Amino acid sequence: MAIDTAAALSAAPSSTVxxxxxxxxxxxxxxxxxxxxxxxxxxxxxSGKPCAKLVPAQAVTQLESDGVGFAGYAAxxxxxxxxDPDLVAMPDVTSFTPIPFVQPGLALVHCDPHVEGRxxxxxxxxxxxxxxxxxxxLGFEVKVGAEIEYFLVDKDDAGRLTTADSSDTKRQxxxxxxxxxxxxxxxxEISTAMNALGWGNYANDHEDANGQFEQNFDYDDAxxxxxxxxxxxxxxxxxxxxxxxxxxxxxxxxxxxxxSGMHLHLSLWTADGSAFPDDTDAKGLGLxxxxxxxxxxxxxxxxxxxxxxxxxxxSYKRTGxxxxxxxxxxxxxxxxxxxxxRTHYLRVPDSNRVELRGGDGSANPYxxxxxxxxxxxxxxxxxxxxxxxxxxxxPSDSLPMTxxxxxxxxxxxxxLTAALDIVGSGxxxxxxxxxxxxxxxxxxTVSEWEIDHYLTAF
Numbered sequence: 001m002a003i004d005t006a007a008a009l010s011a012a013p014s015s016t017v018x019x020x021x022x023x024x025x026x027x028x029x030x031x032x033x034x035x036x037x038x039x040x041x042x043x044x045x046x047s048g049k050p051c052a053k054l055v056p057a058q059a060v061t062q063l064e065s066d067g068v069g070f071a072g073y074a075a076x077x078x079x080x081x082x083x084d085p086d087l088v089a090m091p092d093v094t095s096f097t098p099i100p101f102v103q104p105g106l107a108l109v110h111c112d113p114h115v116e117g118r119x120x121x122x123x124x125x126x127x128x129x130x131x132x133x134x135x136x137x138l139g140f141e142v143k144v145g146a147e148i149e150y151f152l153v154d155k156d157d158a159g160r161l162t163t164a165d166s167s168d169t170k171r172q173x174x175x176x177x178x179x180x181x182x183x184x185x186x187x188x189e190i191s192t193a194m195n196a197l198g199w200g201n202y203a204n205d206h207e208d209a210n211g212q213f214e215q216n217f218d219y220d221d222a223x224x225x226x227x228x229x230x231x232x233x234x235x236x237x238x239x240x241x242x243x244x245x246x247x248x249x250x251x252x253x254x255x256x257x258x259x260s261g262m263h264l265h266l267s268l269w270t271a272d273g274s275a276f277p278d279d280t281d282a283k284g285l286g287l288x289x290x291x292x293x294x295x296x297x298x299x300x301x302x303x304x305x306x307x308x309x310x311x312x313x314x315s316y317k318r319t320g321x322x323x324x325x326x327x328x329x330x331x332x333x334x335x336x337x338x339x340x341x342r343t344h345y346l347r348v349p350d351s352n353r354v355e356l357r358g359g360d361g362s363a364n365p366y367x368x369x370x371x372x373x374x375x376x377x378x379x380x381x382x383x384x385x386x387x388x389x390x391x392x393x394x395p396s397d398s399l400p401m402t403x404x405x406x407x408x409x410x411x412x413x414x415x416l417t418a419a420l421d422i423v424g425s426g427x428x429x430x431x432x433x434x435x436x437x438x439x440x441x442x443x444x445t446v447s448e449w450e451i452d453h454y455l456t457a458f
Contacts, residue, residue, distance in 0.1 A: 297379020
């Protein structure tokens with residue numbers, strides 16, 4: 001899909017570069033104070049690919065003032081053609097993260113891509129920032145927690161995907177102390193890194209499938225959490241590789257096992273605190289009208305939302321699963337909500353938050369937060385009611401069966417497409433076009449399943 005660069009730039013917000021204040025240290029100050037020798041200036045594409053240049057500390061002043069340039073088309077899904085001007089990644093000083101446990105003297109800073117001096121509206125961080133501004137205009141700050149599930153895998157001599165820990169073979173391995181202990185070095189290295197960064201890692205566990213793990217950290221501002229998801233995926237990948245393993249966030253790498261989700265815990269806050277609790281709630285969950293409106297908005301937009309929080313062909317092998325070797329899929333198939341019940345699309349574990357369980361490990365955290373917040377705020381503004389907790393699971397509540405169905409739902413949802421588009425930038429159409437191409441590229445590929453079922457069937 002051809003993008004009109006001039007039109008996209010005219011739609012972009014005026015600036016997203018961090019404004020320095022007398023009380024906020026510069027990037028140069030932080031580099032000097034932490035003994036940083038190299039900086040990864042990082043941004044992600046719409047597909048979630050982390051892209052970076054390695055900048056020496058001696059060039060930090062140039063990085064801070066001028067950014068660092070990238071060929072946007074070469075980076076991937078960034079709304080550019082080869083003829084377009086450079087993406088210039090401008091660092092957000094507030095995201096500066098020393099990561100000496102990866103390499104001594106290394107730090108990372110998340111960046112907002114600009115084109116010709118203006119924030120590029122196809123940049124996921126830029127998109128989320130606009131949604132958070134809209135929430136602020138309504139009087140809300142958005143807090144988000146993210147659960148990152150992943151597999152540790154390897155390949156055998158025949159090239160088949162295997163569990164990295166060959167002893168991890170139990171039918172129900174979830175929480176097994178022995179399986180966790182065998183991965184002690186990996187899990188504790190990640191936990192120690194998270195806590196050194198001030199993320200508040202509070203649990204590390206073996207999940208439902210053989211080879212599957214989750215490491216939790218505290219919730220925070222939506223942008224902070226999205227940055228941390230990207231940083232965590234990077235850390236998990238490089239640290240696993242050191243031990244001869246591969247960390248994968250692919251939603252469902254094994255047909256017979258539970259898939260990997262990326263559950264989002266969402267809440268709205270005002271100057272008085274969380275806007276979600278209400279002791280007078282007649283529905284019995286202890287929630288306010290604001291919280292129920294937020295829930296109803298997410299449920300109303302759930303089918304379109306899936307196209308953003310479950311954005312790959314493989315995503316629908318997870319949500320479409322009917323059983324796994326452990327006995328449960330732990331992934332929703334219907335847009336329903338309820339209390340502390342993990343079978344629902346939206347779980348309410350307590351009165352301070354709602355847990356969105358439809359997303360998976362392939363989701364771009366900036367876009368996922370953008371879409372979930374936009375859907376929820378639409379419900380708040382329209383004072384929608386989600387109905388009785390636990391109701392639903394009729395065909396009308398069914399989530400999309402494939403990525404193509406999800407794109408069709410997204411195309412008809414003006415609220416979520418508007419959240420992706422910054423004043424008509426064309427991001428939504430570009431995203432949907434690329435995802436439909438992804439679906440048909442898979443659909444046109446002959447699989448082993450087809451060979452097994454049809455080769456001698458006729």
